[in-house]
Amino acid sequence: MQGVRLVIARCSVDYIGRLRAHLPLATRLLMVKADGSVLIHSDGGSYKPLNWMSPPATLRVTAPDQADALLGVAETWNVQHTKSDDRLVISIYEHLHESSHDLGVDPGLVKDGVEADLQRLLAEQITLLGEGFSLIRREYMTAIGPVDILARDSRGATVAIELKRRGDIDGVEQLTRYLELLNRDPLMSPVRGVFAAQQIKPQARVLAQDRGIDCLTLDYDAMRGVDDVDSRLF
Amino acid sequence: MQGVRLVIARCSVDYIGRLRAHLPLATRLLMVKADGSVLIHSDGGSYKPLNWMSPPATLRVTAPDQADALLGVAETWNVQHTKSDDRLVISIYEHLHESSHDLGVDPGLVKDGVEADLQRLLAEQITLLGEGFSLIRREYMTAIGPVDILARDSRGATVAIELKRRGDIDGVEQLTRYLELLNRDPLMSPVRGVFAAQQIKPQARVLAQDRGIDCLTLDYDAMRGVDDVDSRLF
DNA sequence: CGGTAGATCTCGCCC
């Protein structure tokens, strides 16, 4: 099968899998995609459906059992995830609308301004950290994960930089773990830390200060302005 | 306006807000909800739309400017978030299908098996932690957040329990912060920690052990089996 | 309103 199928129906829904969830009888939009995934939307909420089944899955439509038939169920949709025990059971009481549409393959979303872009720009403009700074490398791998940026300051000391769009307490914990590890290496030690983000929350700033970590607030628009115009995505 | 509007159209999309994102020309499903929110779905992916605008928002349809008109744009949708500068611009090249449906208010999802349920069960079955354990209280508030469960062991010592469905390294960090704080209170100290989860990842277990935190794996189905049948949701 | 933490998180990368 190909394309997306749209159904408006009065239905109730039960999900059994990582947890259990139930939707009482109401009119909803059911979206069935080609990969067997199903989304159940109401009029409202955000982009997250009320309930759903992730792909890959298979939809099997059956007649309701006698008990359900007596309650007014017209047909039962069994949506079974292909790789797990996750299951969605949709009881259709009334079919109000139905249509199918072939959309074709989507070229996909192009993003600009995510953490990776910020990292690229800061690596290019490493002297934002201070005069005489030089880049050692981005995504410096360690046993417990990658350090966003490793640099050298004007006196030759190593600096580990943790980069966030929004600087939260978790980011400080993350950088702390990296610093602990890096400072165990006598060839690397002493390594100091810089917590750089577009916005740093007060509590994160306090925790960073408490641990001797410097904070740096970044202006993405200004950094992008410095960047070569040709390298922009659009 | 009321109800959900479904449009199949050849379109391109630009989002400008917390970041920038672009969708090249392709055929997609546009879902416009009563609160002005818009979802842009392709045939594939999971429940997350390719692009979207969260409510509350307003949709304003205009004629394309001359440049866009020459490129084949039939109409331009401006979706403006009501409370921020977030904006979605949808360029409609071809309207392939259109329908509107009144869904009414949804009664909403009923869940069973989330962390709150696990917490309630563990509080009721506190001796799962060991013989002679007694509950002090759930959601014990501190300045840095709530401790999931505070209990007393058979020797009268205080135990802080951090509960997760999936025990990750972050949960151990979280519990460590709580223990640090609680142990600063001489009336409370010494407080030891227990990290309880349905599944505990190896790295989290190692970190917990390193910090003198006990780990406990929980069997939700067994715990629910012990629970009074009448208290179940469905 | 900000801070904290959960989520059927989803998504993407890299080992």
Place this chain on the structure above:
DNA sequence: GGGCGAGGTCTACCG
């Protein structure tokens, strides 16, 4: 496939 981190995270809850 598992582990790890980002996300326009979103969402609920509590101060």
